[in-house]
Amino acid sequence: MTVVIFTQQADSPVDVMVRQLAARDVPVFRADTSWFPRRMVLDARLGEDGRWTGRLSTAHRTVDLEAIRSIWYRDPTAFSFDEGLTAVERAYAHREARLGLGGVLVSLDVLWVNHPKES
Numbered sequence: 001m002t003v004v005i006f007t008q009q010a011d012s013p014v015d016v017m018v019r020q021l022a023a024r025d026v027p028v029f030r031a032d033t034s035w036f037p038r039r040m041v042l043d044a045r046l047g048e049d050g051r052w053t054g055r056l057s058t059a060h061r062t063v064d065l066e067a068i069r070s071i072w073y074r075d076p077t078a079f080s081f082d083e084g085l086t087a088v089e090r091a092y093a094h095r096e097a098r099l100g101l102g103g104v105l106v107s108l109d110v111l112w113v114n115h116p117k118e119s
Helices: 012-023 087-106
Strands: 002-007 028-031 041-046 052-057 062-064 068-074 111-113
Touching: 002 012, 012 028, 012 068, 041 087
Parallel strands: 002 028, 002 068, 068 111
Antiparallel strands: 041 052, 052 062
């Protein structure tokens, strides 16, 4: 079971935690939400049983949604989109990313540390 950590790219307290988890053989998937959708991809399907299947991937790591046991939401950077988007397109893209990525993640039955709805 994997611990997912959403944080900024440079976050030394998280670096310490990742090392501690690795020392305990706990798999970690660390990412910044600003990587979505250009550097992080969500491939998810809602099953007939109401559970999400699929994976979250970066160029270097992949985690199956079913393998996530907890998510630490530690002040990640906002979504980042192509500079060529208009303000209206950027607002639409942000809403879709929040509802798409965020909607799938918050519906997983996992332990949350700093749930984004409570931040």
